[in-house]
Amino acid sequence: MSTSQPLPRFADIIFPTAVRQPFTYQIPENLQDEIKVGLRVWVPFQRRKSIGVVVNLHSDTPDFNTRDVEQILDDKPILSPEMMKLTKWIHRFYYCGWGEVIQAALPAGLNFYSEKYILIKNHPGDEQLDNKDANIIEEVAKKESYLLKEAKKRWSAAAIDRLQKRGYLEVREEPELKVAPSTSRLWEWTPEGEQEKVLELINRHREEDKMYKWVEALELLHMLGLPEFQKNLTRHELLDSYTLNRIADEGLISAREVESTDISFKYEYDPSALKKLNDEQEMALVEIKSSLDKEEFANYLLFGITGSGKTEVYIHALREVLDKGKGGLVLVPEIGLTPQIVKRFYQIFGDDIAVLHSRLTVREKYDAWRSLQKGEKRIAIGARSAVFAPVQNLGLIIVDEEHDASYKQEDPAPRYHARDVAIMRGTINDAAVVMGSATPSMVSLYGAKKGKSKLLSLTKRPLDAKLPKVKVLDLKQYRSAMQGPVAVPLYEKIKEAVDKNEQAILLYNRRGYASFLQCETCGHIPECPNCSVSLTFHKSKRQLRCHYCGYAARRPEVCGECGKADLEAMGSGTQQLEEQISDIFPEVRLLRMDFDTTSGRDAHADILAKFARKEADILVGTQIVGKGLDFPDVTVVGVINADTELAFPTFRAGERMYQLLSQVAGRSGRADKEGKVYFQTWQADHPALMAAKNHDYKEFARRELAFRKTLKYPPYSRIIRFVFKGKREQRVQRVARVFTETLIEQVGGFDSVLGPSPSAVSKVQKFYRWETLLKIDPSNGAGAIEHLLDNTFSDYEHRKPDKTSSVRINVNVDALE
Ligand code: ADP
Ligand code: ZN
16 A cells, blocks of 8 residues: 555646636546646547646545546646746736636647647548548548648538548647748858859949849848848748749859758857946946845846946846856847847857747747757747746846836736736746836836835946937927928928938827827817826717726817817828928938838838938838937937827826837937937927936936826826727626726725726727726735635626626736726
8 A cells, every 4th residue: 555645536727718717627547646737638628628737636526527637648747836836926916817828828839729630530432432532531541640720721621521520530639739840941142142243243234234133133132131031031022932043043142941940140159249347237247146146036127228238237147147057038028129139149148049039930939948948048038928938947037128018918818017927937936137227117116216126227328429419399389480290490400411311210109099189289188187197089979088087078179278279189190291201301212110011020120221221311110110220320310299198098108208208319329420319399398308308217207206106106006907898888888887886895995996988999890998997006916906806706797787798808907008
């Protein structure tokens, strides 16, 4: 007889749904000693079979019938005990399904993702089938199994169905990815393709008027630069594979297959390029090192003006971590995943780096994941979801540009904030967390003031580059001195620059999805009397509404500030600006960059590369241009509408405006030529704008925190937003009312509940949206949130007016938007 504990008879299992409770299954005897927490299993779920993850084992017989676990799918848990803890915390704090978190955290092949395959069940005699069906059976039999979706594509869904019904084929679902490691075709210059020679060849063809297609393509290759993957090259119309091969026939370029996660061909590895830190940087590093030595959790806020060398500090700290035999994780905003930052890390760490970005194929992501898990790569760098990367023996997490809104996932669930998840991960892993920013979020700044993190400051630029001079152009004064959308001084400056063969960037802040009213005479935007946020204009009802508290008013006829009947609906008009600019500068070459022109991620880099090659004189772009302002020949940067952010119906408007403007003000002026920055605005004396102009974060933060404190906005509260969505507006409204009443009872008073009211965007794709905001004390953590919401939902369950649940209720903890 063994004296060990009796084997568990039941397993609690989760699925990737919003359901927050696990489901209990019975463990058949033959699986009892194999089953472990963190393993995937194959179980009957609803009316089909599904992959689930085991989160708990026990022997408490439940008072309902259970079904059996059918199969165990992994040898080893797919989540380490630390990652189980982390994902569970997210499930509780952000109030979503645990399975939803795991689904988002792990790549396909390691999560609930499964593929359906068909295989032969019964070999029919030939006489029973017509030619087509016989052919299908033959082809499937050739392979061991056949991907269902490919089979459907190749033959037809109906044919596969028929054969399945007749019992010849069977469909099986499996979690593994049965795809070969992916390789990609990489094009490089041959020794023949020396760039001077290439240029000569192009010029000769041009002189002889023989610009064949392949020569034009060659010119483009010369500009784009090799080596590059074929899949990236063929995005350009001119560079189809036929033409590439045609150039290869000339002996100028050649191709080879490399693993598509391999980035070594792109960057130079030269660890000797590690810079010597200056005193401020060294002081910051010494602090970080002290907690690395202690191997315990510590949180740092590295506040350094742009160009002060934060990245250099990250690199040194990572070096220390690797020397201790540990690993590091670097989070950057998606938009920041430009080759530039990867290049700097690659230079020092070479193939120790795994880059995780949204353009990776399923297979590439899986491979990157595995290489981290096996410890082949010790550093992961990536955007939001990289916070889950399985870096082994994690010692350090860096969150660059910690204030960036892209760290918050808004939709769908899990609606997590990667910075806050990083802090929790650091806590669980005894790792140091360094958050860097030139414009720290109010939440992080307040955290530092309260001693939750330690503030490290970098106040100087190592290369002694000057901060540019910022000039504010008050639109009220330039009303009769405008050239289209730009005030005359800016117009003159752009003209001057272009004449001197320099470049200009014009930034217009576009927040297309909510509309608002603005006075064309004085620039005033109507605000909610209760909430200090701008009111949203609902055109169909001719109403102004506050989407926080529900305050509503008829559309006013005249401006509340200056009394003129000059109120206009604003909020869109994207290409319009580009057209206006090309009207006033007809000779000038324009490039536009906004969410429409950059749907593919490379498009973003392509546009910037074009601009850097001086293929355009003016770059017109939305706020996404913000990070790419480092061009040596750009001497003018203008923000067309520096205050549009204020129209956005959120208390964070001032913070957003400050971040955007100070980024603009901080980016240029690094080069030797002196740059000038212009802010055009209706609100020339707005404190956030003034602070950005003066490069004065402290002044901005002082005022902003005072404002937040008065109205109890974060960091003085934690905001939970409930969104009610459905196709019938009345139902949505009724659900919102009843739920909100329930919530008010649970929190014991109206004080902290705002709403319900229609969302700023009150209808999306036929779904009406209402919302309610709850403000709670920021000290409330996962336990308190879970408790409150569990009670609210279970109480609501008894009184809900919508028995069919046709109205969805989403919970967004720490909502940003
Ligand atoms: P940030 O990340 O704060 O914007 P970076 O790390 O990119 O700043 O530094 C700005 C520039 O200064 C970069 O070109 C970087 O190489 C350079 N730099 C940073 N630290 C040093 C240093 N200690 N010595 C020399 N150059 C430095
Ligand atoms: Zn209000």
